[in-house]
Amino acid sequence: MHTFSEKSLRLQAELSAFMDEYIYPNEKAYAEQLHQAENRFAPLPLMDSLKEKAKSKGLWNLFVPESHNQHCNHGGLNNYDYAPLAEMMGRVTWSPEVFNCNAPDTGNMEVLMNYASAEQQSQWLPPLLNGEIRSSYAMTEPQVASSDATNIELRIEKQGDNWVLNGRKWFITGAMYERTKLFIVMGKSDPENPNRHKQQTQVLVPKDTHGIQLIRPLTTLGYDDAPIGHAEIVFDNVRVPLNNVLLGEGRGFEIAQGRLGPGRMHHCMRLIGAAQRSLELACQRAASRTTFGRPLSKHQSVREDISKSFSEIEMARLLVLKTSHKMDQHGVPASVDMIAATKTTVPRLVQNIIDRCMQIHGAGGLTEDYFMAEAFNYARWCRQADGPDQVHQMALGKKVIDRFSDVQAPQPEQVS
Amino acid sequence: MHTFSEKSLRLQAELSAFMDEYIYPNEKAYAEQLHQAENRFAPLPLMDSLKEKAKSKGLWNLFVPESHNQHCNHGGLNNYDYAPLAEMMGRVTWSPEVFNCNAPDTGNMEVLMNYASAEQQSQWLPPLLNGEIRSSYAMTEPQVASSDATNIELRIEKQGDNWVLNGRKWFITGAMYERTKLFIVMGKSDPENPNRHKQQTQVLVPKDTHGIQLIRPLTTLGYDDAPIGHAEIVFDNVRVPLNNVLLGEGRGFEIAQGRLGPGRMHHCMRLIGAAQRSLELACQRAASRTTFGRPLSKHQSVREDISKSFSEIEMARLLVLKTSHKMDQHGVPASVDMIAATKTTVPRLVQNIIDRCMQIHGAGGLTEDYFMAEAFNYARWCRQADGPDQVHQMALGKKVIDRFSDVQAPQPEQVS
Amino acid sequence: MHTFSEKSLRLQAELSAFMDEYIYPNEKAYAEQLHQAENRFAPLPLMDSLKEKAKSKGLWNLFVPESHNQHCNHGGLNNYDYAPLAEMMGRVTWSPEVFNCNAPDTGNMEVLMNYASAEQQSQWLPPLLNGEIRSSYAMTEPQVASSDATNIELRIEKQGDNWVLNGRKWFITGAMYERTKLFIVMGKSDPENPNRHKQQTQVLVPKDTHGIQLIRPLTTLGYDDAPIGHAEIVFDNVRVPLNNVLLGEGRGFEIAQGRLGPGRMHHCMRLIGAAQRSLELACQRAASRTTFGRPLSKHQSVREDISKSFSEIEMARLLVLKTSHKMDQHGVPASVDMIAATKTTVPRLVQNIIDRCMQIHGAGGLTEDYFMAEAFNYARWCRQADGPDQVHQMALGKKVIDRFSDVQAPQPEQVS
Amino acid sequence: MHTFSEKSLRLQAELSAFMDEYIYPNEKAYAEQLHQAENRFAPLPLMDSLKEKAKSKGLWNLFVPESHNQHCNHGGLNNYDYAPLAEMMGRVTWSPEVFNCNAPDTGNMEVLMNYASAEQQSQWLPPLLNGEIRSSYAMTEPQVASSDATNIELRIEKQGDNWVLNGRKWFITGAMYERTKLFIVMGKSDPENPNRHKQQTQVLVPKDTHGIQLIRPLTTLGYDDAPIGHAEIVFDNVRVPLNNVLLGEGRGFEIAQGRLGPGRMHHCMRLIGAAQRSLELACQRAASRTTFGRPLSKHQSVREDISKSFSEIEMARLLVLKTSHKMDQHGVPASVDMIAATKTTVPRLVQNIIDRCMQIHGAGGLTEDYFMAEAFNYARWCRQADGPDQVHQMALGKKVIDRFSDVQAPQPEQVS
Ligand SMILES: Cc1cc2nc3c(=O)[nH]c(=O)nc-3n(C[C@H](O)[C@H](O)[C@H](O)COP(=O)(O)OP(=O)(O)OC[C@H]3O[C@@H](n4cnc5c(N)ncnc54)[C@H](O)[C@@H]3O)c2cc1C
Ligand SMILES: Cc1cc2nc3c(=O)[nH]c(=O)nc-3n(C[C@H](O)[C@H](O)[C@H](O)COP(=O)(O)OP(=O)(O)OC[C@H]3O[C@@H](n4cnc5c(N)ncnc54)[C@H](O)[C@@H]3O)c2cc1C
Ligand SMILES: Cc1cc2nc3c(=O)[nH]c(=O)nc-3n(C[C@H](O)[C@H](O)[C@H](O)COP(=O)(O)OP(=O)(O)OC[C@H]3O[C@@H](n4cnc5c(N)ncnc54)[C@H](O)[C@@H]3O)c2cc1C
Ligand SMILES: Cc1cc2nc3c(=O)[nH]c(=O)nc-3n(C[C@H](O)[C@H](O)[C@H](O)COP(=O)(O)OP(=O)(O)OC[C@H]3O[C@@H](n4cnc5c(N)ncnc54)[C@H](O)[C@@H]3O)c2cc1C
Structure with missing residues (x-):
C-alpha cells in the first residue's frame, strides 16, 4: 500500500544481499559454534565477525528512529520503513544481533534515549549503540503475577547516597549474556503510596555490582535462547548511587x-x-x-x-x-x-x-x-x-x- | 496506509451522511414492507424512492471503474477507492441496491462492459446502469458439482438462426426478482471438444423467453434473500438468436x-x-x-x-x-x-x-x-x-x- | 462401554424401524404441509397421524424416567438408556414431538412431576402425557440480561385470592403453538427480599387467561421453528388463583x-x-x-x-x-x-x-x-x-x- | 461407564500411592541427575532404584495383555484396564520406564510376542521384560517421506548366511540409550517385487553389530528426550544371520x-x-x-x-x-x-x-x-x-x- 521510502528500499536490498551472502550460509556454523561452546552465554566469535561486516556495510542500528537520528549514521528510520528490515532479520533467529537490532537492547536503548539524563546517556548509550555491551530490563518476579506491574515487590530503598535493592527477578532477557553490562531495574521505592502507580522507581544497575547473583538460565519449550538467554537473578543488598535513578523517584510505572x-x-x-x-x-x-x-x-x-x-x-x-x-x-x-x-x-x-x-x-x-x-x-x-x-x-x-x-x-x- | 483519493473521501462522507439520514432510519420500515409483501420478489416501493434519492445525490454506480468511466457520472473509482464505500453499504444488507451497487448486477454489468458487442451493450447496459432492470448470471446446476465448471451440462445447441438451451440451473441470484430481465447463461455448446475449456459458450437470454420456468426460490440458513433471491430454473427448448452469444462460441470458460x-x-x-x-x-x-x-x-x-x-x-x-x-x-x-x-x-x-x-x-x-x-x-x-x-x-x-x-x-x- | 438395557435395545430397534417406515419417508410431506399452512403454528394433520402410530407402537413418552414410571407404559427409562433413542429422534428435527418427547414439554412435565401439587398434576399431566396439549416455560425477558435469573422483572403480586402478573417475556418456546395451553411463568413476587434467590415465584398460567397477548413469533437465523416456535408475550394484569403457585411462594429460583x-x-x-x-x-x-x-x-x-x-x-x-x-x-x-x-x-x-x-x-x-x-x-x-x-x-x-x-x-x- | 476390573482398580490404587510416595517427590532429583549427567543417554541411578521398587511392589509390565500373560506376574491386563494406569504414568513424563511400560519397548515387546520365533523370543524377551535392556524400532529414513512405508529405501540383501543392511535411519527412539541392545529394522529385501507390500523385510539387529554408527541424537522443540532419545543411525554393511528375520522374508509390511x-x-x-x-x-x-x-x-x-x-x-x-x-x-x-x-x-x-x-x-x-x-x-x-x-x-x-x-x-x- 504505502510505498516504502527510498532509504528503506535501498536498505532492504542491501540487507537481503547481506542475508544471502553472510547469514544463511553461516547458519550451520553458528549452530555448531553454539553447540560446542563451553559457556553457552559467551559471545560467539562468528557473531563478532558478522557484526563487523554489518557495521562496515552500514547495516547497523537500523531500528533507530528519526527522532533520535543523532544516534545512527543512516539518518533514522521510522517504524514503517524499519518493518520490512526487521522482517528480514526474523528469518534467522539470531541475526538481529548482527545488526545491533536485537531485543531487549533496542527497547532499552530507546528507554535511555527517552528517559535518561545526559550523563546517563553518555555513559551507556555509546557502548550499546556500538554493540560493545548489552543490557537487560528487569521487571518480572517469580513470586508474584507480574503482568500486573503493581504487584512488583523488589524493594528499592534510599539509604544515604544510595539506592539499596533487595528482591528476586526472573525471565530477565540478556542477563546471562557475558556481554551484558547494564540492568534497568524496576522496583518499589514507596510501597505505601496511595497512588499505586507512583510506588515504583527504575534505576540503572551495572551488572557487576556487588550483591547481584545470577541464579540460573531459564528455558522455554526446551530452548535457552543462548547466548542472550533469560535469567533468574537475586538482588541482595545491591547498592547504586542515587543519581542512577531513571527519570525520577516514583516514575517507574x-x-x-x-x-x-x-x-x-x-x-x-x-x-x-x-x-x-x-x-x-x-x-x-x-x-x-x-x-x-x-x-x-x-x-x-x-x-x-x-x-x-x-x-x-x-x-x-x-x-x-x-x-x-x-x-x-x-x-x-x-x-x-x-x-x-x-x-x-x-x-x-x-x-x-x-x-x-x-x-x-x-x-x-x-x-x-x-x-x-x-x-x-x-x-x-x-x-x-x-x-x-x-x-x-x-x-x-x-x-x-x-x-x-x-x-x-x-x-x-x-x-x- | 495509502490514502484514499479526494473523490473517495468526499463520497465516503456523503455516503455516510446518506446512510445516517435515509438508510438506518428505514431499516424497520424496509423489513416491514418486505414482511407484508404479497410477493416477496416484487420491487419494494421504499427501495424505489431510496434509489431516486441516491441517484439525485450522485451516490450511484459507485462500483464503475475508471476504465469504464463513460458509464457513470463520477468519473470512475478504482477498487481501492471503492472499498470503503462498499464497506459502508455492507452495514445494511439490502442497501447496496439503493446505490445500484448490488450483486450480481455489478459483476454482470462488468461482463457486459468487457465482453459484450456494441449492440448488446447498447441494449442492456443503459437500463442496468439506470437501475431499471436487474440481471442474473446462470452457471451452477443442481445435478453436477459445479465448482468445476467443466462439469456444467446445460446444452446450448445451434439450430438454424438460434441457440437452443436445455437444462436446469439453480442458485441463480436475482432470477426470482421481478425487476430482473436478463440472464447470462453458461452452457455446453461443444461437449466433445477435446479441449475441456472450449466446450462452453455464454449467451444472453431475456428472462421472458419462452421455455424458461422459474421453479422455486431457494433459501440458505432459512433466508430467501428476497426480493433479489436465488432461483432454480428450468430451460426447456429456450431459443435465442445466434448473435446473443457473448464474446463468441466456445469462449464461455x-x-x-x-x-x-x-x-x-x-x-x-x-x-x-x-x-x-x-x-x-x-x-x-x-x-x-x-x-x-x-x-x-x-x-x-x-x-x-x-x-x-x-x-x-x-x-x-x-x-x-x-x-x-x-x-x-x-x-x-x-x-x-x-x-x-x-x-x-x-x-x-x-x-x-x-x-x-x-x-x-x-x-x-x-x-x-x-x-x-x-x-x-x-x-x-x-x-x-x-x-x-x-x-x-x-x-x-x-x-x-x-x-x-x-x-x-x-x-x-x-x-x- | 456400558451396555444398554434390554429394554433400551429393543426400543432402539423399534424406533429405528419406525423412523425408516414413517419418519424419513414423510420428511418432504411434512415440509410441504408446513409450507402451505395458512397458520404455521397450527397442529399439522400429518403430525397427528404419526403420533397415533407412535402411540400404538409403544414409542411414547420414552423420556419418562424410572422414578416417574407411573406416568408411562414402558416402565421408565433412565437417561443412559434414553440417550440413543433421543439421538435417533435428533436425525429429523421435528420428529421428537411424534413420540411426545419434544422440548420444552419433556422438561415441563418433569417440573410438574417434581414440584406440582397432586391437584396441579391431575389437571395438567394427563393431557400433556397424552400429547393433547403442549406447554411453555416462561422466564426470559427482552429488557434484561436473563442469563442471570435474578435480573428477571415480571411482577407477580398477591391481590386477594389471586396472583397478578405484569411484564414481558420472549423466546418462550411453544407459546405460539395452538396446541399449547399452559405456561409456567417465573417472576418476582418479593423484589425487596435481601436474599436474591428468594425473590422469585413460579405460577401456572393457562394460556387463555385474560391479559395475555402473544406479540409475535421470533426467528433464529431465519427459522421460526414452527409450529412450536418461540414467542414474545406481554402479561398485562394477568390473574390466576393463589393455588396456581408451584412449590410455594419465593421458591421460583x-x-x-x-x-x-x-x-x-x-x-x-x-x-x-x-x-x-x-x-x-x-x-x-x-x-x-x-x-x-x-x-x-x-x-x-x-x-x-x-x-x-x-x-x-x-x-x-x-x-x-x-x-x-x-x-x-x-x-x-x-x-x-x-x-x-x-x-x-x-x-x-x-x-x-x-x-x-x-x-x-x-x-x-x-x-x-x-x-x-x-x-x-x-x-x-x-x-x-x-x-x-x-x-x-x-x-x-x-x-x-x-x-x-x-x-x-x-x-x-x-x-x- | 464400564467399570474397571477389580485387578485394575487395585493396581490403580497401588500405582497412585507409588506415584505419591516415589515419583512426584523425585521429579526434582531426576531432573538434576539428568542435568548433571556427563552422558545424557546413560541410565540414571535414580531410575534403576525406582525400577527395583516398582518391581518389588508388583507394578511391573502392566502393559502385558491377557493374551500374553505368561510374560507377567499379574495375569495380564486388557487395554481398557490398562488405560487408567497408563494415564497415571503420563503425569510424569519419564515415569513409564519405572514400570517397564515405556515407548517404544512395550510396542517392540509386543512385536516379539506376536511375530518372533521361539528362539528369538527366548533370547530377547526375558531381558526386555526384566527391564535389563531396551530396544528400538527402526523404520523412518531422512531422505524419503516415510509416512508411506513403501518409500523406505534401506537395503536388506541376502549374502550367503547373512542379511546385509545398508542405509540410513533417523528418529529411532531409544537408539541413543546405552541400555538399548536390540534394533528391529525394516528395509527392502525385494525392491522389484510388483506387489509393493511384499518388498519389505524386518530383521533383528543387535545394536553392537559391526557397521552401525550412531550419528547423533535428534531434538524436537528443543528437547532431546534423554536418556531414551531419538537417534540418527547409519547402517554400513551391517551383517546379521539369516534367522534374524522376523516372521519371514517379504513380510515386513x-x-x-x-x-x-x-x-x-x-x-x-x-x-x-x-x-x-x-x-x-x-x-x-x-x-x-x-x-x-x-x-x-x-x-x-x-x-x-x-x-x-x-x-x-x-x-x-x-x-x-x-x-x-x-x-x-x-x-x-x-x-x-x-x-x-x-x-x-x-x-x-x-x-x-x-x-x-x-x-x-x-x-x-x-x-x-x-x-x-x-x-x-x-x-x-x-x-x-x-x-x-x-x-x-x-x-x-x-x-x-x-x-x-x-x-x-x-x-x-x-x-x-
Ligand atoms: C521469553 C521471555 C522473555 C522475557 N523477558 C523479560 C525481560 O527481559 N524482562 C522482564 O522484566 N520480563 C520479561 N519477561 C516476562 C514477561 O514480561 C512476563 O512473563 C509477563 O509480563 C507476565 O508476567 P508473569 O509471567 O508473572 O505472569 P502472570 O502475571 O502470573 O500472568 C499469568 C497468566 O495469568 C492470566 N491473566 C493475568 N491477568 C489476567 C486477566 N486480567 N484476565 C485474564 N487472564 C489473566 C494470563 O493467562 C497470564 O498469562 C519475559 C518473558 C518471556 C516468556
Ligand atoms: C447464496 C449463493 C448465491 C449464488 N449465486 C449464484 C449465481 O448467481 N449464479 C451461479 O451460477 N451460481 C451461484 N451460486 C452457486 C455457486 O457458484 C456454487 O455453489 C459453487 O460454485 C459450488 O458449486 P456447487 O454448489 O455445485 O458445489 P460442488 O461443486 O458440488 O462442491 C461442493 C463441495 O465439494 C468440495 N470440493 C469440491 N472440489 C474440491 C477440491 N478440489 N478439494 C476439496 N474439496 C472440494 C467443497 O467442500 C465444495 O464446497 C450461488 C451460491 C450461493 C450459496
Ligand atoms: C431458541 C431459543 C429458545 C429458548 N426458549 C426459552 C424458553 O422456552 N423459555 C425461556 O424462558 N427462555 C428461553 N430461551 C432464552 C434463553 O434461556 C436465554 O436466551 C438465555 O438464558 C440468555 O439470556 P439472554 O438472552 O437474556 O442473554 P443475556 O443474559 O443478555 O446474555 C447475553 C450474553 O452475555 C454474555 N454473558 C453473560 N454473562 C456472562 C458472564 N458471566 N461471562 C461472560 N459472558 C457473559 C454471554 O455471551 C451471553 O450470551 C430460549 C432461547 C433460544 C435461543
Ligand atoms: C518423537 C518421534 C519419535 C519417533 N520414533 C520413531 C521410531 O522409534 N522409529 C521409527 O521408525 N520412526 C519414528 N518416528 C518417525 C515417524 O514415524 C515419522 O516421522 C512418520 O512416520 C512420518 O514420516 P516422515 O517424518 O518421513 O514424514 P513424511 O512422510 O515426509 O510426511 C511429512 C508430512 O507430509 C504430509 N503428508 C504426507 N502424506 C500426506 C497425505 N496423504 N495427505 C496429506 N498430507 C500428507 C503430512 O503433513 C506429514 O506430516 C518418530 C517420530 C517422532 C517425531
Whole structure:
C-alpha cells in the first residue's frame, strides 16, 4: 500500500544481499559454534565477525528512529520503513544481533534515549549503540503475577547516597549474556503510596555490582535462547548511587508504560519473517516429497494449509505495517489500540502457521535441522513476553467498547 | 496506509451522511414492507424512492471503474477507492441496491462492459446502469458439482438462426426478482471438444423467453434473500438468436474466468462492513447489560471477544485493501493470488466475528431484530458462492508452492 | 462401554424401524404441509397421524424416567438408556414431538412431576402425557440480561385470592403453538427480599387467561421453528388463583435450578443425531460427486473433514453418555459439572460438524432440501438456550478450580 | 461407564500411592541427575532404584495383555484396564520406564510376542521384560517421506548366511540409550517385487553389530528426550544371520501394519494424564495469583479456559477408553477406525489444553520448573510419530465414506 521510502528500499536490498551472502550460509556454523561452546552465554566469535561486516556495510542500528537520528549514521528510520528490515532479520533467529537490532537492547536503548539524563546517556548509550555491551530490563518476579506491574515487590530503598535493592527477578532477557553490562531495574521505592502507580522507581544497575547473583538460565519449550538467554537473578543488598535513578523517584510505572510500543512491534515484525520463511520451506518440502502416489504438493489438504498460511501472513504483515504507520504518524500513546491488536494477534497466528509448516516436514520439521522449531518457540513466548495477551486484550476490549458504546444502541423491537 | 483519493473521501462522507439520514432510519420500515409483501420478489416501493434519492445525490454506480468511466457520472473509482464505500453499504444488507451497487448486477454489468458487442451493450447496459432492470448470471446446476465448471451440462445447441438451451440451473441470484430481465447463461455448446475449456459458450437470454420456468426460490440458513433471491430454473427448448452469444462460441470458460475478480472483492468489502457493525452493536450491548454483578463489558471473556473481533476486522480490511490496490495496479489476472487469499479468508473470519457478536446479545442476537443473523448468513454463503473456498485454496496453494519451490531447499543435516 | 438395557435395545430397534417406515419417508410431506399452512403454528394433520402410530407402537413418552414410571407404559427409562433413542429422534428435527418427547414439554412435565401439587398434576399431566396439549416455560425477558435469573422483572403480586402478573417475556418456546395451553411463568413476587434467590415465584398460567397477548413469533437465523416456535408475550394484569403457585411462594429460583439437567442433555442427545446424519449425508455426497478429475471422496481435505467429524461425534456421544450415566447414578445436583461440560461442548462441536458437512454439499447444503441448515440453526441456538455457554463455563470453571486448588501447588524452583 | 476390573482398580490404587510416595517427590532429583549427567543417554541411578521398587511392589509390565500373560506376574491386563494406569504414568513424563511400560519397548515387546520365533523370543524377551535392556524400532529414513512405508529405501540383501543392511535411519527412539541392545529394522529385501507390500523385510539387529554408527541424537522443540532419545543411525554393511528375520522374508509390511494399535493408544492414554495434570496445576495457579484486583480464578476467561480444558479431557479420555474396549472385544484390525480417530484427535487436543495451562502460569509455565513444557512437546510430536495424523485421516476418511455411501443418498428436490 504505502510505498516504502527510498532509504528503506535501498536498505532492504542491501540487507537481503547481506542475508544471502553472510547469514544463511553461516547458519550451520553458528549452530555448531553454539553447540560446542563451553559457556553457552559467551559471545560467539562468528557473531563478532558478522557484526563487523554489518557495521562496515552500514547495516547497523537500523531500528533507530528519526527522532533520535543523532544516534545512527543512516539518518533514522521510522517504524514503517524499519518493518520490512526487521522482517528480514526474523528469518534467522539470531541475526538481529548482527545488526545491533536485537531485543531487549533496542527497547532499552530507546528507554535511555527517552528517559535518561545526559550523563546517563553518555555513559551507556555509546557502548550499546556500538554493540560493545548489552543490557537487560528487569521487571518480572517469580513470586508474584507480574503482568500486573503493581504487584512488583523488589524493594528499592534510599539509604544515604544510595539506592539499596533487595528482591528476586526472573525471565530477565540478556542477563546471562557475558556481554551484558547494564540492568534497568524496576522496583518499589514507596510501597505505601496511595497512588499505586507512583510506588515504583527504575534505576540503572551495572551488572557487576556487588550483591547481584545470577541464579540460573531459564528455558522455554526446551530452548535457552543462548547466548542472550533469560535469567533468574537475586538482588541482595545491591547498592547504586542515587543519581542512577531513571527519570525520577516514583516514575517507574510511567517509564514501563512508555517503553512498550516499538519493542513489541519489532517482535511482530520479526515473527512475520519467521512465518514467511517457514512457509517457503514448506513449499519446497511439499514439492520434493511424495507419498501415496503423488507429491505432497498435490494432496489437497497440503494445498489448503499452504493457502491458509500465505493468507494469514499477508494479513499479519499488513497489521504490523498499519500499526507502524500509525505510530509514526500519531505517536505511541495514540496507537496503543493498534499495538495491542497486533501484539495479541500476530504471535498466535505465527505459532499456528509454523506448526503447520513443521507438520509438512514430518519428524524432521521438529528438529534443529530447520529453524522452524526454534521460531515456533519464539512465537509461543511472545504471547507472554511484554505482558500476556489476555492483559492487552483486557485493555483493548475496554477501549473498543468505550469507543462504540456511546453510539445509540438499537433496542429489541417493542411491537405491541 | 495509502490514502484514499479526494473523490473517495468526499463520497465516503456523503455516503455516510446518506446512510445516517435515509438508510438506518428505514431499516424497520424496509423489513416491514418486505414482511407484508404479497410477493416477496416484487420491487419494494421504499427501495424505489431510496434509489431516486441516491441517484439525485450522485451516490450511484459507485462500483464503475475508471476504465469504464463513460458509464457513470463520477468519473470512475478504482477498487481501492471503492472499498470503503462498499464497506459502508455492507452495514445494511439490502442497501447496496439503493446505490445500484448490488450483486450480481455489478459483476454482470462488468461482463457486459468487457465482453459484450456494441449492440448488446447498447441494449442492456443503459437500463442496468439506470437501475431499471436487474440481471442474473446462470452457471451452477443442481445435478453436477459445479465448482468445476467443466462439469456444467446445460446444452446450448445451434439450430438454424438460434441457440437452443436445455437444462436446469439453480442458485441463480436475482432470477426470482421481478425487476430482473436478463440472464447470462453458461452452457455446453461443444461437449466433445477435446479441449475441456472450449466446450462452453455464454449467451444472453431475456428472462421472458419462452421455455424458461422459474421453479422455486431457494433459501440458505432459512433466508430467501428476497426480493433479489436465488432461483432454480428450468430451460426447456429456450431459443435465442445466434448473435446473443457473448464474446463468441466456445469462449464461455474464458468469460467465467475473467468475471470473478471485482465481484468477489465487493462481497468481501461489504462483509467487512457487516462485521464492523456487528462489533459496534456488541459493544453497545456489552456496555448496557449486567450479569452477576458486573456489566458484560467487564467480564474478561467479553473483552477478549471484542478485542479479537476488532483485530480480525482490521486484518480483514487491510487484506481487502491490499488486494484492491493490486488489482488497480496490475489487473485482475496478475492478482488472482491475492483475490483467492481474500475470498477464502474474509467470509470465514467475518462469520466467526458475527457469531461472537450475536452471542453477546443473548437470544435476541439470533433474531431479525438485529441485522446480525442475516449478515451471518451472508458471510456463510460467501464461503460457497463464486466457487467454494476449497477450490480457490487448491489453486492458490499450487501457485504459492510453485513460487517458492525453486528456491534451494535446505536438506536435513547429513553429519557423518 | 456400558451396555444398554434390554429394554433400551429393543426400543432402539423399534424406533429405528419406525423412523425408516414413517419418519424419513414423510420428511418432504411434512415440509410441504408446513409450507402451505395458512397458520404455521397450527397442529399439522400429518403430525397427528404419526403420533397415533407412535402411540400404538409403544414409542411414547420414552423420556419418562424410572422414578416417574407411573406416568408411562414402558416402565421408565433412565437417561443412559434414553440417550440413543433421543439421538435417533435428533436425525429429523421435528420428529421428537411424534413420540411426545419434544422440548420444552419433556422438561415441563418433569417440573410438574417434581414440584406440582397432586391437584396441579391431575389437571395438567394427563393431557400433556397424552400429547393433547403442549406447554411453555416462561422466564426470559427482552429488557434484561436473563442469563442471570435474578435480573428477571415480571411482577407477580398477591391481590386477594389471586396472583397478578405484569411484564414481558420472549423466546418462550411453544407459546405460539395452538396446541399449547399452559405456561409456567417465573417472576418476582418479593423484589425487596435481601436474599436474591428468594425473590422469585413460579405460577401456572393457562394460556387463555385474560391479559395475555402473544406479540409475535421470533426467528433464529431465519427459522421460526414452527409450529412450536418461540414467542414474545406481554402479561398485562394477568390473574390466576393463589393455588396456581408451584412449590410455594419465593421458591421460583429453586425450581429453575432443579429443572435444567435432563432437558439440556436431551438437546445434546438430539444434536448427536443431527451431526451423525449430517456426516452420513456428507459421505454420500462425497462418494457421488466429482471435481477436477476425482470424486470428492478422494480429495484429501474432504477425507480429513470426514475423519474429524467422525471423531468429534464419537467424543460428543461419549460425553453425553457419561453425563447421562452420572445423572442416573448420582442425581442431577451431583452431576452439574458433567452437565455443564456437556452443554457447553456438544452444541458448538455439532455446529462445526454440520458446517463442514454443508460445505461438502456445495450451495445445496445450505438449503432446505437437506435437513442440515435447520439442524445447524438448532445447534447454534443451543449455545444460548437454557443459559448461554459462558455462564455455565463460569460455574464449571469455578468448580474445577476449587476441586484442584487445595492440592499442594508446586512452586517455581528456588535455587540459591 | 464400564467399570474397571477389580485387578485394575487395585493396581490403580497401588500405582497412585507409588506415584505419591516415589515419583512426584523425585521429579526434582531426576531432573538434576539428568542435568548433571556427563552422558545424557546413560541410565540414571535414580531410575534403576525406582525400577527395583516398582518391581518389588508388583507394578511391573502392566502393559502385558491377557493374551500374553505368561510374560507377567499379574495375569495380564486388557487395554481398557490398562488405560487408567497408563494415564497415571503420563503425569510424569519419564515415569513409564519405572514400570517397564515405556515407548517404544512395550510396542517392540509386543512385536516379539506376536511375530518372533521361539528362539528369538527366548533370547530377547526375558531381558526386555526384566527391564535389563531396551530396544528400538527402526523404520523412518531422512531422505524419503516415510509416512508411506513403501518409500523406505534401506537395503536388506541376502549374502550367503547373512542379511546385509545398508542405509540410513533417523528418529529411532531409544537408539541413543546405552541400555538399548536390540534394533528391529525394516528395509527392502525385494525392491522389484510388483506387489509393493511384499518388498519389505524386518530383521533383528543387535545394536553392537559391526557397521552401525550412531550419528547423533535428534531434538524436537528443543528437547532431546534423554536418556531414551531419538537417534540418527547409519547402517554400513551391517551383517546379521539369516534367522534374524522376523516372521519371514517379504513380510515386513505386514508386521508394520500389525504393530501399531496398542502403542498408539498407550501414547494417548499417557497424554490424557499429562493434560489432566496440567489442568490441575493451572487450577492451583489460578487460585493463588492475583492481577488487577482479583484472583486469576475470577477472571472469566480463565474460568472458560479451565472449563474447556476439563470438558476436552473428559472427551479425550472417553475416546481412549472406547477404543481400548473395542480393541479388547474385537481385536486391533477391527478397531482401526477407532484407533485412527483417537490417534488423530487426542494429541492435538492435549497440545491445546497444555498450551492454555502454560499460559495461565505466565512465563514460568514455559520453563522446566513445571512438567508442562515437556508434555507439550510430547503431545506435539505424537501428531507425527507412528505416522502423521494426515495419513491416518486419509485412511479413516475413506473408511467412513465407504461405510455410509451405500445408504440411499437423498437428492436435491426436483420440483417441476
Ligand atoms: C521469553 C521471555 C522473555 C522475557 N523477558 C523479560 C525481560 O527481559 N524482562 C522482564 O522484566 N520480563 C520479561 N519477561 C516476562 C514477561 O514480561 C512476563 O512473563 C509477563 O509480563 C507476565 O508476567 P508473569 O509471567 O508473572 O505472569 P502472570 O502475571 O502470573 O500472568 C499469568 C497468566 O495469568 C492470566 N491473566 C493475568 N491477568 C489476567 C486477566 N486480567 N484476565 C485474564 N487472564 C489473566 C494470563 O493467562 C497470564 O498469562 C519475559 C518473558 C518471556 C516468556
Ligand atoms: C447464496 C449463493 C448465491 C449464488 N449465486 C449464484 C449465481 O448467481 N449464479 C451461479 O451460477 N451460481 C451461484 N451460486 C452457486 C455457486 O457458484 C456454487 O455453489 C459453487 O460454485 C459450488 O458449486 P456447487 O454448489 O455445485 O458445489 P460442488 O461443486 O458440488 O462442491 C461442493 C463441495 O465439494 C468440495 N470440493 C469440491 N472440489 C474440491 C477440491 N478440489 N478439494 C476439496 N474439496 C472440494 C467443497 O467442500 C465444495 O464446497 C450461488 C451460491 C450461493 C450459496
Ligand atoms: C431458541 C431459543 C429458545 C429458548 N426458549 C426459552 C424458553 O422456552 N423459555 C425461556 O424462558 N427462555 C428461553 N430461551 C432464552 C434463553 O434461556 C436465554 O436466551 C438465555 O438464558 C440468555 O439470556 P439472554 O438472552 O437474556 O442473554 P443475556 O443474559 O443478555 O446474555 C447475553 C450474553 O452475555 C454474555 N454473558 C453473560 N454473562 C456472562 C458472564 N458471566 N461471562 C461472560 N459472558 C457473559 C454471554 O455471551 C451471553 O450470551 C430460549 C432461547 C433460544 C435461543
Ligand atoms: C518423537 C518421534 C519419535 C519417533 N520414533 C520413531 C521410531 O522409534 N522409529 C521409527 O521408525 N520412526 C519414528 N518416528 C518417525 C515417524 O514415524 C515419522 O516421522 C512418520 O512416520 C512420518 O514420516 P516422515 O517424518 O518421513 O514424514 P513424511 O512422510 O515426509 O510426511 C511429512 C508430512 O507430509 C504430509 N503428508 C504426507 N502424506 C500426506 C497425505 N496423504 N495427505 C496429506 N498430507 C500428507 C503430512 O503433513 C506429514 O506430516 C518418530 C517420530 C517422532 C517425531
